[in-house]
Amino acid sequence: MITTWPAPAKLNLFLYITGRRPDGYHNLQTLFQFLDYGDTLHIEPDQSGNISLLTPVAGVSDEQNLIVRAAKLLKQAAETSNPLLAQAGARISIEKTLPMGGGLGGGSSNAATVLVALNYLWQCNLTSDELAKLGLQLGADVPVFVEGFAAFAEGVGEQLQPAQPEEKWYLVAHPGVSIGTPEVFNDPGLTRDTPVRDLAALLAAPFSNDCEAVVRKRFREVDELVSWLLEYAPSRLTGTGACVFSEFDTESAARQVLELAPKGVRGFVARGVNVSPLRRTLSERPATA
Numbered sequence: 001m002i003t004t005w006p007a008p009a010k011l012n013l014f015l016y017i018t019g020r021r022p023d024g025y026h027n028l029q030t031l032f033q034f035l036d037y038g039d040t041l042h043i044e045p046d047q048s049g050n051i052s053l054l055t056p057v058a059g060v061s062d063e064q065n066l067i068v069r070a071a072k073l074l075k076q077a078a079e080t081s082n083p084l085l086a087q088a089g090a091r092i093s094i095e096k097t098l099p100m101g102g103g104l105g106g107g108s109s110n111a112a113t114v115l116v117a118l119n120y121l122w123q124c125n126l127t128s129d130e131l132a133k134l135g136l137q138l139g140a141d142v143p144v145f146v147e148g149f150a151a152f153a154e155g156v157g158e159q160l161q162p163a164q165p166e167e168k169w170y171l172v173a174h175p176g177v178s179i180g181t182p183e184v185f186n187d188p189g190l191t192r193d194t195p196v197r198d199l200a201a202l203l204a205a206p207f208s209n210d211c212e213a214v215v216r217k218r219f220r221e222v223d224e225l226v227s228w229l230l231e232y233a234p235s236r237l238t239g240t241g242a243c244v245f246s247e248f249d250t251e252s253a254a255r256q257v258l259e260l261a262p263k264g265v266r267g268f269v270a271r272g273v274n275v276s277p278l279r280r281t282l283s284e285r286p287a288t289a
């Protein structure tokens with residue numbers, strides 16, 4: 001039977017870089033919230049023992065695709081305690097909506113959805129925390145998508161504590177450039193020494209993103225987009241970009257600004273949600289597949 005699963009986007013409502021580890025990764029303090037908007041995966045479990053992706057993603061080989069990597073990783077991990085899972089297979093297709101290199105976590109979200117969905121469909125019985133730990137091998141953003149609650153994150157993004165930011169409406173705008181995460185983290189001009197603060201202090205201060213200055217400097221398109229959006233609403237970069245989001249109290253206010261967007265700017269309006277559409281979908285399914 002084909003089953004359908006959401007892979008939502010995330011926003012980094014704030015993102016501060018507090019240091020750099022010896023392995024080159026950066027320590028962060030960031031506030032994640034999900035959007036009620038994203039990719040959709042269709043997954044048909046079978047007994048073929050193979051993972052196949054029926055809809056290749058442009059520019060990403062199947063071996064590199066986080067969808068396939070997540071499915072193989074889960075199968076490998078679950079097989080050690082249940083050898084019957086050697087027969088487990090799946091046919092997966094994706095309706096890709098989220099821009100790649102957008103700072104919306106699309107690839108990480110795809111991986112998390114595959115981990116959660118196949119854990120359910122194959123009846124592997126891994127806990128969310130075990131799945132999140134597996135997911136961290138695929139990317140720093142995967143654990144928050146697996147857990148599925150809005151969260152304050154520290155470490156490289158894997159130390160999560162639930163948070164309840166206001167569920168605002170967002171206009172998310174894409175300036176038409178793709179930005180690789182390593183490119184931003186390797187920029188010599190990046191602020192890497194923001195003092196560590198506790199969550200209460202961070203929530204009380206104006207929100208910002210330490211990646212924004214270097215990204216605006218490197219990409220004129222992002223710089224112009226932020227300047228334009230700031231005329232209408234509080235606006236900033238998500239993740240390492242390229243997307244910029246503006247916050248509004250109502251959907252109609254966000255849509256009005258989207259209609260005025262300059263040429264070359266694509267965008268969408270979505271609600272911020274503190275429980276991810278993936279978690280909601282899982283909770284609505286029968287206890288066993």
Ligand SMILES: C[C@](O)(CO)[C@H](O)COP(=O)(O)OP(=O)(O)OC[C@H]1O[C@@H](n2ccc(N)nc2=O)[C@H](O)[C@@H]1O
Pocket residue numbers: 012015024025026027028030103108138139140141142155156157181182185239240
């Ligand atoms: C910037 C964020 O989007 C904030 O949510 C994430 O921290 C990035 O998460 P991600 O895309 O899952 O990143 P990964 O695929 O794990 O890492 C890509 C590259 O970004 C750099 N990287 C990533 C995360 C981090 N905390 N420090 C880093 O320095 C590393 O060079 C790494 O090789």
Ligand SMILES: Nc1ncnc2c1ncn2[C@@H]1O[C@H](COP(=O)(O)OP(=O)(O)OP(=O)(O)O)[C@@H](O)[C@H]1O
Pocket residue numbers: 057059060064065066067099100101102103104105106107108110141179181239240241242
């Ligand atoms: N299923 C997938 N969907 C999108 N990108 C994928 C996928 N699998 C692998 N990738 C690779 O991951 C890279 C980052 O894609 P992604 O959409 O997660 O970017 P992002 O939104 O900037 O992520 P982040 O916010 O975590 O930095 C892509 O450029 C692509 O090479």
